[in-house]
Amino acid sequence: MTNVYSFDGILVFGLLFICTCAYLKKVPRLNSWLLSEKKGVWGVFYKAAVIGTRLHIAVALSCVAMAFYVVFLK
Template identity: 35%
Template sequence: MCAIFNFQSLLTVILLLICTCAYIRSLTPSLLDRNKTGLLGIFWNCTQIGERKSPYVAVCCIVMAFSILFIQ
C-alpha cells in the first residue's frame, strides 16, 4: 500500500524527512539555508522542526519504532 494512503507509513516518512533534513543541515548548513522559500523551503522547514523540537521528534521516533517492531 502506498505511504500516502496508510497513515502510519505517512507518519514514518514525515519523521524520516525531519530527521534526515536536520542531519544534512548539521553536516552542510549552507545547502539547506539557501532555499528558505519556495518548494525546496519544505526541507528548510523540516530542518527547523528537527532542531527546535528535537526531544519531541526523538520520542516520536522511538514510539514509531516500537509500533513498527512490536505491533505490526
C-alpha cells in the same frame, strides 16, 4: 514493511524526513546547498530542518514510539 499510502506509513516518512533534514543541517556543504532557500519547494527542507532542531526531544520520542509500533505492534 510499512506502506507509504497508509496513515502510519505517512507518519514514518514524515519523521524520517524531519530527522534527515535536521541531520543535513549539521553538514556545512549540504547546509549551504540544500537548506539555503527558505521559501518555495526547497523551503520544505529548511522548514523540516528547523522543526527537527527546535523540537528534537519530541521528534526523538516520536521516532522511538513509531519504531516500537512498527516492530512490535504491526
